[in-house]
Amino acid sequence: MQSHQLSSGDVIADRRADYARMLEEGGEPEAAAELMEQALELAPAWAAGWYRLATYLEKAGRGEAAIEAYRRTLTLDSEDIFGATLKLALLGDAAIPDRPPSRYVERLFDDYADRFETALVDKLDYSVPQKLAALVASTDRRYECAVDLGCGTGLLGPEIRALAGRLEGFDLSQNMLAKASEKRVYDHLAQADLSLAPDRSGLFDAAAYRRADLVTAADVLMYLGNLESVFSIVGELAAAGADFAFSVEDAGDGEAFHLAPSLRYAHSEAYVTQLLSCHGFEILKIVKTVIRKDGGKPVSGILFLTRKTA
Template identity: 65%
Template sequence: MLPSQLSSGDVIADRRADYAKMLAESGEPASAAELMEQALELTPRWAAGWFTLANYREKACDLPGAIVALNEVLALDDRDVFGARLKLAALGGAEMPDRPPSLYVERLFDDYADRFETSLVEKLGYSVPGKLAALIAETADIPKHFRLAVDLGCGTGLFGPEVRTRVDRLEGYDLSKGMLAKAAEKHVYDHLGQADLSLEPDLSGLFDAGMAPCRADLITAADVLMYLGNLQAVLTIVRKLSADDAIFAFSVEDAQQPHGFVLRDSLRFAHSEGYVREMLADHGFVVRDLARSVIRMDGGKPVHGILFITSKSA
Protein backbone atom coordinates (compact mmCIF):
# COMPACT_ATOMS: atom_id res chain seq x y z
CA MET A 1 0.00 0.00 0.00
CA LEU A 2 1.37 3.37 -0.99
CA PRO A 3 1.74 6.11 1.65
CA SER A 4 -1.00 8.22 0.06
CA GLN A 5 -3.41 5.30 0.44
CA LEU A 6 -2.89 4.82 4.17
CA SER A 7 -5.88 5.97 6.18
CA SER A 8 -5.57 8.71 8.75
CA GLY A 9 -8.36 7.21 10.84
CA ASP A 10 -10.48 10.33 10.34
CA VAL A 11 -13.16 10.23 7.65
CA ILE A 12 -13.04 13.96 6.87
CA ALA A 13 -9.23 14.00 6.69
CA ASP A 14 -9.26 10.99 4.39
CA ARG A 15 -11.83 12.65 2.13
CA ARG A 16 -9.68 15.78 1.84
CA ALA A 17 -6.65 13.61 1.11
CA ASP A 18 -8.59 11.87 -1.67
CA TYR A 19 -9.52 15.23 -3.19
CA ALA A 20 -5.89 16.32 -2.86
CA LYS A 21 -4.77 13.22 -4.75
CA MET A 22 -7.22 14.04 -7.57
CA LEU A 23 -5.84 17.58 -7.78
CA ALA A 24 -2.24 16.34 -7.84
CA GLU A 25 -3.03 13.86 -10.59
CA SER A 26 -4.65 16.63 -12.64
CA GLY A 27 -1.51 18.75 -12.43
CA GLU A 28 -2.36 21.04 -9.51
CA PRO A 29 0.18 20.12 -6.79
CA ALA A 30 0.00 23.47 -4.98
CA SER A 31 -3.79 23.11 -4.54
CA ALA A 32 -3.28 19.47 -3.52
CA ALA A 33 -0.81 20.60 -0.86
CA GLU A 34 -3.35 23.09 0.54
CA LEU A 35 -5.94 20.35 0.94
CA MET A 36 -3.40 18.01 2.57
CA GLU A 37 -2.53 20.79 5.01
CA GLN A 38 -6.23 20.97 5.94
CA ALA A 39 -6.33 17.19 6.42
CA LEU A 40 -3.28 17.34 8.67
CA GLU A 41 -4.84 20.04 10.81
CA LEU A 42 -7.38 17.35 11.74
CA THR A 43 -4.82 14.53 12.08
CA PRO A 44 -1.43 16.10 12.91
CA ARG A 45 0.17 12.74 13.83
CA TRP A 46 -0.54 11.12 10.44
CA ALA A 47 2.95 10.25 9.19
CA ALA A 48 1.76 9.04 5.77
CA GLY A 49 -0.14 12.29 5.33
CA TRP A 50 2.95 14.39 6.02
CA PHE A 51 4.91 12.29 3.53
CA THR A 52 2.24 12.83 0.89
CA LEU A 53 2.25 16.57 1.65
CA ALA A 54 6.03 16.59 1.14
CA ASN A 55 5.56 15.06 -2.31
CA TYR A 56 2.95 17.64 -3.29
CA ARG A 57 5.08 20.51 -2.03
CA GLU A 58 8.10 19.21 -3.94
CA LYS A 59 6.07 19.01 -7.15
CA ALA A 60 4.87 22.55 -6.50
CA CYS A 61 8.56 23.63 -6.23
CA ASP A 62 8.18 24.41 -2.52
CA LEU A 63 11.35 22.61 -1.43
CA PRO A 64 11.63 24.28 2.02
CA GLY A 65 8.03 23.23 2.69
CA ALA A 66 8.75 19.69 1.54
CA ILE A 67 11.73 19.52 3.91
CA VAL A 68 9.58 20.68 6.83
CA ALA A 69 7.00 17.98 6.05
CA LEU A 70 9.66 15.27 5.79
CA ASN A 71 11.08 16.23 9.15
CA GLU A 72 7.57 15.82 10.58
CA VAL A 73 7.50 12.31 9.08
CA LEU A 74 10.74 11.39 10.83
CA ALA A 75 9.50 12.82 14.12
CA LEU A 76 6.43 10.57 13.91
CA ASP A 77 8.05 7.46 12.41
CA ASP A 78 11.47 6.64 13.84
CA ARG A 79 11.61 3.40 11.80
CA ASP A 80 11.43 5.55 8.65
CA VAL A 81 9.17 3.20 6.73
CA PHE A 82 8.63 5.90 4.06
CA GLY A 83 12.32 6.56 3.41
CA ALA A 84 11.94 10.18 4.51
CA ARG A 85 15.62 10.51 5.39
CA LEU A 86 16.61 9.46 1.87
CA LYS A 87 14.19 11.99 0.41
CA LEU A 88 15.53 14.70 2.71
CA ALA A 89 19.05 13.99 1.51
CA ALA A 90 17.95 14.12 -2.13
CA LEU A 91 16.38 17.55 -1.49
CA GLY A 92 19.46 18.85 0.32
CA GLY A 93 17.82 18.82 3.73
CA ALA A 94 20.07 16.18 5.34
CA GLU A 95 23.39 14.44 4.86
CA MET A 96 23.42 11.49 2.48
CA PRO A 97 22.94 8.22 4.42
CA ASP A 98 25.07 5.15 3.68
CA ARG A 99 21.98 3.09 2.90
CA PRO A 100 18.19 3.27 2.99
CA PRO A 101 16.27 1.91 5.99
CA SER A 102 15.60 -1.81 5.57
CA LEU A 103 11.93 -1.45 6.44
CA TYR A 104 11.50 1.13 3.68
CA VAL A 105 13.09 -1.15 1.06
CA GLU A 106 11.10 -4.18 2.23
CA ARG A 107 7.82 -2.30 2.08
CA LEU A 108 8.67 -0.66 -1.24
CA PHE A 109 9.14 -4.00 -2.95
CA ASP A 110 6.29 -5.75 -1.16
CA ASP A 111 4.03 -3.02 -2.60
CA TYR A 112 5.68 -3.35 -6.01
CA ALA A 113 5.77 -7.16 -6.31
CA ASP A 114 2.52 -7.70 -8.24
CA ARG A 115 3.36 -5.18 -10.99
CA PHE A 116 7.16 -5.37 -10.83
CA GLU A 117 7.86 -7.33 -14.01
CA THR A 118 5.24 -5.56 -16.11
CA SER A 119 6.52 -2.17 -15.03
CA LEU A 120 10.24 -2.82 -15.10
CA VAL A 121 10.63 -5.11 -18.10
CA GLU A 122 7.80 -4.12 -20.41
CA LYS A 123 7.64 -0.38 -19.70
CA LEU A 124 11.17 0.54 -18.60
CA GLY A 125 13.17 -1.85 -20.75
CA TYR A 126 15.03 -3.44 -17.83
CA SER A 127 17.75 -5.68 -19.26
CA VAL A 128 20.31 -6.49 -16.55
CA PRO A 129 19.55 -10.22 -16.04
CA GLY A 130 20.16 -11.15 -19.67
CA LYS A 131 23.16 -8.87 -20.07
CA LEU A 132 24.79 -10.04 -16.84
CA ALA A 133 24.25 -13.72 -17.70
CA ALA A 134 25.75 -13.13 -21.15
CA LEU A 135 28.79 -11.41 -19.67
CA ILE A 136 29.35 -14.35 -17.30
CA ALA A 137 29.23 -16.73 -20.27
CA GLU A 138 31.55 -14.59 -22.38
CA THR A 139 34.23 -13.79 -19.81
CA ALA A 140 37.39 -15.77 -20.51
CA ASP A 141 38.98 -18.19 -18.04
CA ILE A 142 36.04 -18.54 -15.67
CA PRO A 143 33.88 -21.66 -15.25
CA LYS A 144 30.90 -22.11 -17.54
CA HIS A 145 29.10 -24.36 -15.06
CA PHE A 146 28.74 -23.86 -11.31
CA ARG A 147 28.04 -26.11 -8.38
CA LEU A 148 26.05 -23.61 -6.29
CA ALA A 149 24.85 -20.15 -7.28
CA VAL A 150 23.40 -17.58 -4.87
CA ASP A 151 21.22 -14.86 -6.40
CA LEU A 152 21.28 -11.91 -3.97
CA GLY A 153 18.29 -9.59 -4.15
CA CYS A 154 16.62 -12.05 -6.48
CA GLY A 155 13.36 -10.08 -6.62
CA THR A 156 10.73 -11.88 -8.68
CA GLY A 157 13.38 -14.24 -10.02
CA LEU A 158 14.21 -12.67 -13.38
CA PHE A 159 17.84 -13.75 -13.22
CA GLY A 160 17.12 -17.36 -12.24
CA PRO A 161 16.00 -18.60 -15.68
CA GLU A 162 19.05 -16.93 -17.27
CA VAL A 163 21.48 -19.09 -15.28
CA ARG A 164 19.49 -22.18 -14.28
CA THR A 165 20.97 -24.51 -16.92
CA ARG A 166 24.51 -23.61 -15.83
CA VAL A 167 24.17 -24.38 -12.11
CA ASP A 168 23.54 -27.53 -10.10
CA ARG A 169 21.84 -25.69 -7.23
CA LEU A 170 20.35 -22.19 -7.22
CA GLU A 171 19.51 -20.20 -4.07
CA GLY A 172 17.69 -16.87 -4.13
CA TYR A 173 17.44 -14.28 -1.35
CA ASP A 174 15.51 -11.04 -1.06
CA LEU A 175 14.37 -8.66 1.65
CA SER A 176 10.79 -8.62 0.31
CA LYS A 177 8.52 -11.58 1.03
CA GLY A 178 6.23 -10.39 -1.75
CA MET A 179 9.07 -10.62 -4.26
CA LEU A 180 10.08 -14.06 -2.97
CA ALA A 181 6.53 -15.32 -3.47
CA LYS A 182 6.67 -14.22 -7.11
CA ALA A 183 10.09 -15.84 -7.56
CA ALA A 184 8.72 -19.12 -6.19
CA GLU A 185 6.11 -19.18 -8.97
CA LYS A 186 8.90 -19.57 -11.54
CA HIS A 187 9.99 -22.92 -10.05
CA VAL A 188 13.64 -22.36 -10.93
CA TYR A 189 15.16 -21.90 -7.45
CA ASP A 190 16.12 -24.79 -5.20
CA HIS A 191 15.87 -22.57 -2.14
CA LEU A 192 14.42 -19.11 -1.48
CA GLY A 193 14.92 -17.13 1.72
CA GLN A 194 14.61 -13.67 3.23
CA ALA A 195 17.85 -11.75 3.73
CA ASP A 196 19.00 -8.22 4.52
CA LEU A 197 22.20 -7.31 2.68
CA SER A 198 22.76 -4.18 4.76
CA LEU A 199 23.47 -6.14 7.97
CA GLU A 200 26.49 -7.99 9.27
CA PRO A 201 26.78 -11.51 7.80
CA ASP A 202 25.52 -13.42 10.85
CA LEU A 203 22.43 -11.20 11.04
CA SER A 204 21.72 -11.13 7.31
CA GLY A 205 19.71 -14.36 7.07
CA LEU A 206 22.14 -15.90 4.57
CA PHE A 207 23.75 -18.23 7.08
CA ASP A 208 20.68 -19.44 8.98
CA ALA A 209 19.38 -22.99 9.34
CA GLY A 210 22.60 -24.77 8.54
CA MET A 211 23.46 -22.63 5.49
CA ALA A 212 27.25 -22.87 5.57
CA PRO A 213 29.71 -20.08 4.76
CA CYS A 214 32.05 -20.36 1.76
CA ARG A 215 29.42 -22.44 -0.04
CA ALA A 216 28.88 -20.61 -3.35
CA ASP A 217 31.05 -20.65 -6.45
CA LEU A 218 28.79 -18.10 -8.21
CA ILE A 219 27.17 -15.11 -6.52
CA THR A 220 25.05 -12.62 -8.44
CA ALA A 221 23.42 -9.29 -7.61
CA ALA A 222 21.48 -7.91 -10.57
CA ASP A 223 20.12 -4.39 -9.98
CA VAL A 224 20.56 -4.67 -6.21
CA LEU A 225 23.52 -2.57 -5.10
CA MET A 226 21.80 0.67 -6.13
CA TYR A 227 19.71 0.21 -2.98
CA LEU A 228 22.90 0.21 -0.89
CA GLY A 229 25.16 3.24 -0.87
CA ASN A 230 28.16 2.05 1.12
CA LEU A 231 29.07 -1.43 -0.14
CA GLN A 232 31.04 -2.47 2.95
CA ALA A 233 28.34 -4.68 4.48
CA VAL A 234 27.29 -6.46 1.31
CA LEU A 235 30.86 -7.21 0.27
CA THR A 236 31.58 -8.61 3.72
CA ILE A 237 28.61 -10.92 3.19
CA VAL A 238 29.76 -11.88 -0.31
CA ARG A 239 33.27 -12.60 0.96
CA LYS A 240 31.92 -14.91 3.66
CA LEU A 241 29.55 -16.59 1.24
CA SER A 242 32.18 -17.26 -1.44
CA ALA A 243 34.27 -20.34 -1.93
CA ASP A 244 37.84 -19.77 -3.07
CA ASP A 245 37.93 -18.51 -6.67
CA ALA A 246 34.17 -17.91 -6.64
CA ILE A 247 32.72 -15.57 -9.25
CA PHE A 248 30.81 -12.50 -8.07
CA ALA A 249 28.80 -10.91 -10.90
CA PHE A 250 26.75 -7.76 -10.29
CA SER A 251 25.57 -4.43 -11.63
CA VAL A 252 25.62 -0.87 -10.35
CA GLU A 253 24.20 2.37 -11.67
CA ASP A 254 27.10 4.35 -13.10
CA ALA A 255 27.77 7.53 -11.09
CA GLN A 256 29.82 8.81 -14.04
CA GLN A 257 32.31 10.43 -11.70
CA PRO A 258 35.83 9.39 -10.62
CA HIS A 259 35.16 8.42 -7.00
CA GLY A 260 32.51 7.59 -4.43
CA PHE A 261 28.78 7.11 -4.71
CA VAL A 262 25.83 9.47 -5.02
CA LEU A 263 22.15 9.46 -4.12
CA ARG A 264 19.96 10.27 -7.10
CA ASP A 265 16.50 11.83 -7.24
CA SER A 266 15.17 8.30 -7.84
CA LEU A 267 16.34 7.53 -4.26
CA ARG A 268 18.70 4.93 -5.72
CA PHE A 269 22.47 5.10 -5.32
CA ALA A 270 24.92 5.29 -8.22
CA HIS A 271 28.51 4.12 -7.77
CA SER A 272 31.70 5.13 -9.55
CA GLU A 273 33.91 2.47 -11.12
CA GLY A 274 36.79 3.65 -8.93
CA TYR A 275 34.82 3.25 -5.71
CA VAL A 276 33.61 -0.23 -6.67
CA ARG A 277 37.13 -1.35 -7.62
CA GLU A 278 38.51 -0.05 -4.33
CA MET A 279 35.85 -1.83 -2.27
CA LEU A 280 36.33 -5.07 -4.20
CA ALA A 281 40.09 -4.99 -3.64
CA ASP A 282 39.59 -4.37 0.09
CA HIS A 283 37.51 -7.56 0.26
CA GLY A 284 39.78 -9.74 -1.84
CA PHE A 285 38.03 -9.63 -5.22
CA VAL A 286 39.68 -9.11 -8.60
CA VAL A 287 37.83 -7.60 -11.57
CA ARG A 288 37.87 -10.06 -14.47
CA ASP A 289 35.65 -8.14 -16.87
CA LEU A 290 33.21 -5.24 -16.96
CA ALA A 291 30.82 -3.67 -19.41
CA ARG A 292 28.96 -0.37 -19.53
CA SER A 293 25.38 -0.45 -20.71
CA VAL A 294 21.99 1.22 -20.50
CA ILE A 295 20.20 -0.90 -17.91
CA ARG A 296 16.71 0.65 -17.95
CA MET A 297 14.78 3.80 -18.71
CA ASP A 298 13.63 6.21 -16.02
CA GLY A 299 11.42 9.19 -16.74
CA GLY A 300 12.07 8.70 -20.44
CA LYS A 301 15.84 8.90 -19.96
CA PRO A 302 18.39 6.07 -20.10
CA VAL A 303 19.95 4.86 -16.85
CA HIS A 304 23.58 3.94 -17.42
CA GLY A 305 25.11 1.07 -15.51
CA ILE A 306 28.29 -0.95 -15.09
CA LEU A 307 28.27 -4.76 -15.07
CA PHE A 308 31.16 -6.38 -13.21
CA ILE A 309 32.52 -9.93 -13.32
CA THR A 310 34.92 -10.51 -10.43
CA SER A 311 36.56 -13.43 -8.67
CA LYS A 312 37.56 -14.06 -5.06
CA SER A 313 41.23 -14.44 -4.42
CA ALA A 314 42.17 -17.75 -2.80
Protein backbone atom coordinates in the same frame (compact mmCIF):
# COMPACT_ATOMS: atom_id res chain seq x y z
CA MET B 1 -2.13 4.80 -3.11
CA GLN B 2 0.11 2.16 -1.59
CA SER B 3 -1.16 -0.20 1.07
CA HIS B 4 0.67 1.76 3.78
CA GLN B 5 -1.13 4.96 2.73
CA LEU B 6 -4.72 3.83 2.38
CA SER B 7 -6.34 5.42 5.40
CA SER B 8 -5.83 8.09 8.00
CA GLY B 9 -8.60 6.65 10.13
CA ASP B 10 -10.81 9.65 9.36
CA VAL B 11 -13.30 9.36 6.47
CA ILE B 12 -13.34 13.08 5.66
CA ALA B 13 -9.56 13.32 5.83
CA ASP B 14 -9.27 10.36 3.48
CA ARG B 15 -11.70 11.97 1.03
CA ARG B 16 -9.73 15.20 1.00
CA ALA B 17 -6.49 13.26 0.57
CA ASP B 18 -8.00 11.45 -2.43
CA TYR B 19 -8.96 14.78 -4.01
CA ALA B 20 -5.48 16.10 -3.28
CA ARG B 21 -3.95 13.13 -5.09
CA MET B 22 -6.15 13.77 -8.12
CA LEU B 23 -5.10 17.43 -8.16
CA GLU B 24 -1.42 16.47 -8.01
CA GLU B 25 -1.86 13.93 -10.80
CA GLY B 26 -3.57 16.67 -12.81
CA GLY B 27 -0.53 18.92 -12.51
CA GLU B 28 -1.68 21.11 -9.61
CA PRO B 29 0.71 20.35 -6.72
CA GLU B 30 0.07 23.67 -4.94
CA ALA B 31 -3.67 23.04 -4.79
CA ALA B 32 -2.99 19.44 -3.78
CA ALA B 33 -0.82 20.63 -0.90
CA GLU B 34 -3.52 23.01 0.35
CA LEU B 35 -6.12 20.25 0.38
CA MET B 36 -3.68 17.82 2.00
CA GLU B 37 -3.03 20.35 4.77
CA GLN B 38 -6.79 20.41 5.42
CA ALA B 39 -6.80 16.61 5.63
CA LEU B 40 -3.96 16.66 8.14
CA GLU B 41 -5.81 19.13 10.35
CA LEU B 42 -8.29 16.28 10.85
CA ALA B 43 -5.63 13.55 11.16
CA PRO B 44 -2.45 15.21 12.49
CA ALA B 45 -0.77 11.88 13.45
CA TRP B 46 -1.00 10.39 9.93
CA ALA B 47 2.65 9.81 8.95
CA ALA B 48 1.85 8.80 5.38
CA GLY B 49 -0.25 11.93 4.99
CA TRP B 50 2.64 14.17 6.04
CA TYR B 51 4.89 12.38 3.58
CA ARG B 52 2.39 12.94 0.77
CA LEU B 53 2.07 16.61 1.75
CA ALA B 54 5.86 16.92 1.62
CA THR B 55 5.99 15.50 -1.91
CA TYR B 56 3.30 17.92 -3.09
CA LEU B 57 5.10 20.87 -1.50
CA GLU B 58 8.37 19.76 -3.09
CA LYS B 59 6.75 19.59 -6.54
CA ALA B 60 5.24 23.02 -5.95
CA GLY B 61 8.73 24.44 -5.36
CA ARG B 62 8.20 25.07 -1.64
CA GLY B 63 11.40 23.46 -0.41
CA GLU B 64 11.45 24.74 3.17
CA ALA B 65 7.85 23.73 3.77
CA ALA B 66 8.57 20.32 2.26
CA ILE B 67 11.52 19.86 4.63
CA GLU B 68 9.29 20.59 7.62
CA ALA B 69 6.72 18.06 6.39
CA TYR B 70 9.38 15.39 5.86
CA ARG B 71 10.68 16.08 9.39
CA ARG B 72 7.15 15.68 10.74
CA THR B 73 6.90 12.36 8.88
CA LEU B 74 10.04 11.13 10.62
CA THR B 75 8.72 12.21 14.01
CA LEU B 76 5.64 10.05 13.48
CA ASP B 77 7.45 7.18 11.72
CA SER B 78 10.64 6.27 13.58
CA GLU B 79 11.32 3.30 11.26
CA ASP B 80 11.18 5.66 8.27
CA ILE B 81 9.26 3.28 6.03
CA PHE B 82 8.69 6.14 3.56
CA GLY B 83 12.35 7.11 3.18
CA ALA B 84 11.99 10.65 4.46
CA THR B 85 15.67 10.72 5.44
CA LEU B 86 16.59 10.23 1.78
CA LYS B 87 14.33 13.08 0.73
CA LEU B 88 15.82 15.36 3.38
CA ALA B 89 19.31 14.49 2.14
CA LEU B 90 18.39 15.39 -1.45
CA LEU B 91 16.93 18.70 -0.24
CA GLY B 92 20.20 19.50 1.54
CA ASP B 93 18.80 19.25 5.05
CA ALA B 94 20.79 16.15 6.03
CA ALA B 95 23.94 14.29 5.07
CA ILE B 96 23.64 11.58 2.42
CA PRO B 97 23.15 8.35 4.41
CA ASP B 98 25.39 5.36 3.73
CA ARG B 99 22.30 3.27 3.11
CA PRO B 100 18.52 3.71 3.11
CA PRO B 101 16.41 2.50 6.04
CA SER B 102 15.88 -1.26 5.73
CA ARG B 103 12.16 -0.92 6.49
CA TYR B 104 11.83 1.61 3.67
CA VAL B 105 13.38 -0.81 1.15
CA GLU B 106 11.34 -3.72 2.47
CA ARG B 107 8.08 -1.75 2.31
CA LEU B 108 8.92 -0.37 -1.14
CA PHE B 109 9.33 -3.81 -2.67
CA ASP B 110 6.54 -5.45 -0.69
CA ASP B 111 4.16 -2.85 -2.15
CA TYR B 112 5.76 -3.11 -5.60
CA ALA B 113 5.87 -6.92 -5.95
CA ASP B 114 2.59 -7.47 -7.81
CA ARG B 115 3.42 -5.00 -10.60
CA PHE B 116 7.22 -5.15 -10.44
CA GLU B 117 7.91 -7.17 -13.58
CA THR B 118 5.33 -5.37 -15.71
CA ALA B 119 6.68 -1.97 -14.70
CA LEU B 120 10.35 -2.84 -14.96
CA VAL B 121 10.47 -5.01 -18.06
CA ASP B 122 7.57 -3.75 -20.16
CA LYS B 123 7.77 -0.04 -19.35
CA LEU B 124 11.39 0.63 -18.37
CA ASP B 125 13.20 -1.67 -20.84
CA TYR B 126 15.03 -3.40 -17.99
CA SER B 127 17.66 -5.77 -19.40
CA VAL B 128 20.18 -6.46 -16.63
CA PRO B 129 19.23 -10.14 -16.01
CA GLN B 130 19.89 -11.09 -19.64
CA LYS B 131 23.08 -9.05 -19.87
CA LEU B 132 24.43 -10.31 -16.54
CA ALA B 133 23.57 -13.91 -17.43
CA ALA B 134 25.46 -13.53 -20.73
CA LEU B 135 28.52 -12.38 -18.77
CA VAL B 136 28.28 -15.38 -16.46
CA ALA B 137 27.80 -17.76 -19.40
CA SER B 138 30.96 -16.40 -21.02
CA THR B 139 33.03 -18.15 -18.32
CA ASP B 140 31.98 -21.57 -19.75
CA ARG B 141 31.72 -22.84 -16.17
CA ARG B 142 29.17 -25.14 -14.58
CA TYR B 143 28.53 -23.99 -11.00
CA GLU B 144 27.79 -26.29 -8.11
CA CYS B 145 25.97 -23.66 -6.01
CA ALA B 146 24.81 -20.23 -7.17
CA VAL B 147 23.42 -17.56 -4.84
CA ASP B 148 21.24 -14.78 -6.26
CA LEU B 149 21.39 -11.84 -3.83
CA GLY B 150 18.42 -9.48 -3.94
CA CYS B 151 16.66 -11.94 -6.21
CA GLY B 152 13.40 -9.96 -6.20
CA THR B 153 10.69 -11.70 -8.21
CA GLY B 154 13.32 -14.00 -9.70
CA LEU B 155 14.05 -12.37 -13.06
CA LEU B 156 17.68 -13.54 -13.06
CA GLY B 157 16.93 -17.07 -11.83
CA PRO B 158 15.62 -18.53 -15.11
CA GLU B 159 18.54 -16.95 -16.98
CA ILE B 160 21.20 -18.77 -14.93
CA ARG B 161 19.31 -21.88 -13.80
CA ALA B 162 20.94 -24.11 -16.41
CA LEU B 163 24.41 -23.02 -15.27
CA ALA B 164 24.03 -24.13 -11.64
CA GLY B 165 23.41 -27.43 -9.88
CA ARG B 166 21.78 -25.58 -6.98
CA LEU B 167 20.29 -22.08 -7.05
CA GLU B 168 19.50 -20.09 -3.90
CA GLY B 169 17.77 -16.71 -3.76
CA PHE B 170 17.70 -14.11 -0.98
CA ASP B 171 15.74 -10.86 -0.70
CA LEU B 172 14.61 -8.40 1.94
CA SER B 173 10.99 -8.43 0.71
CA GLN B 174 8.79 -11.39 1.58
CA ASN B 175 6.33 -10.46 -1.17
CA MET B 176 9.13 -10.50 -3.74
CA LEU B 177 10.24 -13.91 -2.48
CA ALA B 178 6.68 -15.21 -2.88
CA LYS B 179 6.72 -14.11 -6.52
CA ALA B 180 10.13 -15.72 -7.06
CA SER B 181 8.82 -18.95 -5.59
CA GLU B 182 6.10 -19.08 -8.25
CA LYS B 183 8.78 -19.44 -10.95
CA ARG B 184 9.93 -22.76 -9.41
CA VAL B 185 13.56 -22.26 -10.43
CA TYR B 186 15.13 -21.73 -6.99
CA ASP B 187 16.10 -24.61 -4.71
CA HIS B 188 16.05 -22.36 -1.65
CA LEU B 189 14.57 -18.90 -0.97
CA ALA B 190 14.95 -16.87 2.23
CA GLN B 191 14.86 -13.34 3.60
CA ALA B 192 18.14 -11.47 4.09
CA ASP B 193 19.28 -7.88 4.64
CA LEU B 194 22.43 -6.96 2.70
CA SER B 195 22.86 -3.70 4.58
CA LEU B 196 23.79 -5.53 7.80
CA ALA B 197 27.03 -7.17 8.90
CA PRO B 198 27.45 -10.75 7.66
CA ASP B 199 26.53 -12.36 10.99
CA ARG B 200 23.28 -10.34 11.14
CA SER B 201 22.30 -10.46 7.47
CA GLY B 202 20.34 -13.72 7.60
CA LEU B 203 22.48 -15.32 4.91
CA PHE B 204 24.45 -17.67 7.12
CA ASP B 205 21.82 -19.86 8.76
CA ALA B 206 23.68 -23.07 9.62
CA ALA B 207 20.83 -25.16 8.20
CA ALA B 208 21.05 -23.62 4.74
CA TYR B 209 24.46 -22.00 4.43
CA ARG B 210 26.95 -23.40 1.99
CA ARG B 211 29.82 -21.76 0.15
CA ALA B 212 28.85 -20.60 -3.33
CA ASP B 213 30.93 -20.77 -6.48
CA LEU B 214 28.69 -18.15 -8.14
CA VAL B 215 27.19 -15.06 -6.49
CA THR B 216 25.01 -12.65 -8.44
CA ALA B 217 23.41 -9.28 -7.62
CA ALA B 218 21.33 -7.82 -10.43
CA ASP B 219 20.24 -4.22 -9.78
CA VAL B 220 20.58 -4.62 -6.03
CA LEU B 221 23.54 -2.47 -5.04
CA MET B 222 21.81 0.76 -6.09
CA TYR B 223 19.73 0.38 -2.94
CA LEU B 224 22.89 0.73 -0.84
CA GLY B 225 25.31 3.63 -0.72
CA ASN B 226 28.35 2.35 1.12
CA LEU B 227 28.93 -1.14 -0.27
CA GLU B 228 31.29 -2.38 2.44
CA SER B 229 28.62 -4.54 4.10
CA VAL B 230 27.57 -6.34 0.93
CA PHE B 231 31.16 -6.95 -0.19
CA SER B 232 31.92 -8.39 3.25
CA ILE B 233 28.90 -10.67 2.87
CA VAL B 234 29.97 -11.81 -0.59
CA GLY B 235 33.50 -12.39 0.67
CA GLU B 236 32.13 -14.74 3.34
CA LEU B 237 29.67 -16.39 0.97
CA ALA B 238 32.01 -17.06 -1.95
CA ALA B 239 34.39 -20.00 -2.07
CA ALA B 240 37.91 -19.55 -3.38
CA GLY B 241 37.71 -19.25 -7.15
CA ALA B 242 34.03 -18.29 -7.08
CA ASP B 243 32.64 -15.84 -9.62
CA PHE B 244 30.78 -12.70 -8.53
CA ALA B 245 28.65 -10.94 -11.17
CA PHE B 246 26.72 -7.77 -10.39
CA SER B 247 25.51 -4.40 -11.64
CA VAL B 248 25.63 -0.82 -10.38
CA GLU B 249 24.30 2.47 -11.66
CA ASP B 250 27.20 4.48 -13.06
CA ALA B 251 28.12 7.55 -11.01
CA GLY B 252 30.82 8.58 -13.48
CA ASP B 253 34.12 9.93 -12.25
CA GLY B 254 34.70 11.59 -8.90
CA GLU B 255 32.77 10.67 -5.77
CA ALA B 256 32.48 7.08 -4.61
CA PHE B 257 28.67 7.17 -4.68
CA HIS B 258 25.81 9.60 -4.74
CA LEU B 259 22.08 9.55 -4.09
CA ALA B 260 20.02 10.21 -7.22
CA PRO B 261 16.56 11.87 -7.31
CA SER B 262 15.17 8.36 -7.94
CA LEU B 263 16.28 7.59 -4.34
CA ARG B 264 18.71 5.02 -5.72
CA TYR B 265 22.49 5.21 -5.36
CA ALA B 266 24.98 5.37 -8.22
CA HIS B 267 28.57 4.18 -7.75
CA SER B 268 31.81 5.02 -9.51
CA GLU B 269 33.88 2.36 -11.24
CA ALA B 270 36.92 3.41 -9.21
CA TYR B 271 35.09 2.92 -5.90
CA VAL B 272 33.79 -0.53 -6.85
CA THR B 273 37.19 -1.58 -8.19
CA GLN B 274 38.86 -0.56 -4.93
CA LEU B 275 36.36 -2.56 -2.86
CA LEU B 276 36.80 -5.63 -5.04
CA SER B 277 40.55 -5.48 -4.55
CA CYS B 278 40.21 -5.08 -0.79
CA HIS B 279 37.96 -8.15 -0.57
CA GLY B 280 40.10 -10.40 -2.75
CA PHE B 281 38.29 -10.28 -6.11
CA GLU B 282 39.97 -9.83 -9.47
CA ILE B 283 38.05 -8.26 -12.35
CA LEU B 284 37.46 -10.47 -15.37
CA LYS B 285 35.20 -8.17 -17.39
CA ILE B 286 33.61 -4.74 -17.11
CA VAL B 287 30.72 -3.74 -19.39
CA LYS B 288 29.20 -0.24 -19.48
CA THR B 289 25.65 -0.27 -20.77
CA VAL B 290 22.15 1.17 -20.45
CA ILE B 291 20.36 -0.81 -17.74
CA ARG B 292 16.88 0.74 -17.75
CA LYS B 293 14.95 3.91 -18.43
CA ASP B 294 13.89 6.42 -15.80
CA GLY B 295 11.45 9.15 -16.72
CA GLY B 296 11.92 8.16 -20.35
CA LYS B 297 15.68 8.69 -20.16
CA PRO B 298 18.35 5.95 -20.29
CA VAL B 299 20.12 5.07 -17.05
CA SER B 300 23.80 4.17 -17.44
CA GLY B 301 25.15 1.21 -15.54
CA ILE B 302 28.24 -0.94 -15.12
CA LEU B 303 28.25 -4.73 -15.14
CA PHE B 304 31.12 -6.51 -13.37
CA LEU B 305 32.29 -10.10 -13.71
CA THR B 306 34.84 -10.88 -11.03
CA ARG B 307 36.51 -13.89 -9.43
CA LYS B 308 37.61 -14.50 -5.85
CA THR B 309 41.31 -15.24 -5.71
CA ALA B 310 42.51 -18.40 -4.01
